[in-house]
Amino acid sequence: MKLLTETQREELIANGRANAERIAKDGNTLDLKPVVKLFCPWGEATWLLTELDPEDPDLAFGLCDLGMGSPELGNVLISELESVTGPGGLTIERDVFFRATDTLQTYAAEARRHGRILA
Numbered sequence: 001m002k003l004l005t006e007t008q009r010e011e012l013i014a015n016g017r018a019n020a021e022r023i024a025k026d027g028n029t030l031d032l033k034p035v036v037k038l039f040c041p042w043g044e045a046t047w048l049l050t051e052l053d054p055e056d057p058d059l060a061f062g063l064c065d066l067g068m069g070s071p072e073l074g075n076v077l078i079s080e081l082e083s084v085t086g087p088g089g090l091t092i093e094r095d096v097f098f099r100a101t102d103t104l105q106t107y108a109a110e111a112r113r114h115g116r117i118l119a
Helices: 006-026 078-083 103-112
Strands: 034-038 045-052 059-065 072-075
Touching: 006 059, 006 103, 045 103, 059 103, 072 078, 072 103
Parallel strands: none
Antiparallel strands: 034 045, 045 059, 059 072
């Protein structure tokens, strides 16, 4: 399974453009809803991604949790996630049932309180 569908990729790039425009305008960022949830089926790592850099669509931004109790907002390369292979050939997967109900900042605040992403 591909990590991102074409529809998700387009939405993530559109969000990246919108955020870049907002930053250029007033220096602030938009608090977007995550578009996709990726997870590690053999561990605790989870990513809630809101955007792709329009200049470098391999660079994603979102809430990143490597399963060590300290989720944080940051960047991750999609190609890096696609290259990860775990036990028995398992790979990072997309949660096909995920539908964001809150903005990224809301998920981040909750994750900091609990030490992990709860989505």
